[in-house]
Amino acid sequence: MTSRIEALQTLKREGRIVIVGASLAGLRAAESLRDEGFTGSLTVIGDEKGEPYDRPPLSKQVLTGWVPAEATTLPRRREVDAQWLLGVPASGLDVAHGLVRLADGREVPYDRVLIATGVRARPWPDEAEAALDGVFVVRTREDAAGLRQRLADGPGRVLIIGAGFTGSEIASICRERDIPVTVVELGPGPLVGALGAMIGEVASEMQRAHGVDLRTGVKVTSLEGDGQGRLRRAHLSDGSTVDADVAVVALGGIRNTEWLQGSGLAIGPWGIAADAGCRAMDLNGLITDDIFVAGDVARCPHPIYEYRFISLEHWVNAVEQAEIAAHNMVHLQADRWAHLTVPSFWSIQFGVNIKSVGVPTFADEVVITQGSVAERRFVATYGYRGRVTAAVTFNNAKWLDHYRRLIETAAPFPPPCPTPDQPADAKPVPVDFPGPMLLAQGATVVVTGHDPSERRVTAARP
16 A cells, blocks of 8 residues: 555656646646646647637627637636647557657657547538538637628528537527528437437427428438539438528537547547546456546446446536546545536527436436426426436526436436426326437437446457
């Protein structure tokens, strides 16, 4: 034990910690490491040139013009005294030799490494069509600034491909500006991949009531230019077309894990497998001691959800995992923390404040437990095998803490209503989520399965 303590003290004084991902999680981890007393070498690697910035405002305040894109830089809670290697992506991880390889040929040695590379926007699959003037994704500050300017120019029509949270928020902003907008969604309704069919119906009615031309059950098959490289129209799978000056591709994100191919870590389309302490797993399901994961790229087991791996794209989750990973990097096993927080998220669209707690995709039934769907003020509670697993509120967020306690205590489903506003005809119905492909494009919380059980496995590329 004495030797372990001495080794840890040496690490805290003189060790080398590398953070790959100059993101929200990366910055908060760097700050937390210094708060934890780490005085060694700290290096932060990022593929974008600028300092870490906040992404949620990009599809909200930036597009409305309330906040300029350059004003989204994350505030520093403290000085971190780090070497910032920005504008160059990581290209590989040499686990055996403790090296992060960079795309420019450099190698950065580490004693501990945190992977916080997040996600990137899923692009339009046809590169030539994606390059048309007027076709956007929204993931970076440059994306948001370009789209904001195009919306300010007053396009004749905006086409949004995908009705998840990002697509729905952008549609809402377009209607606030009185810009005609068409939303094309392969699923049966907006938000259905994240919140199920019942809420999808509510969201569909809400969008159409605000003048959105919502097309569901169809997909965009191609984008057509005008001969000068500008977007002119989209062709849909039902044979119809949509003339549009701007198209926003909102088909979800892709976890940034390609650079880890060959590293021996358990990576996949949902991210990097890790334990509840944010320590990465290798291909055999073994926990690593010096590689940690945090933020959108991590998938960790959660005891409330039968220890299934959960993958989250949440601001709060990124911060909490970063702090836990930083703590665990510089503490012995007995003093390490576990990330057991119940997930939460929020969205504002079409004048409605949508907030959620728990994992709606881990459910087999849903019921309206409070309020009125018609008035867009209600609570939908989700259950799995007779216990509460999540709750979603429309303009009724004050009850979220109550439902969080129900989730944490495995309260029976459906739960009793805590107020007199329980609907008289409240009856649980099947939650009805779409298949994996649609789920990947719309959900912000995804249950990705149990941990590996094979004694030896081999990575096979599709």
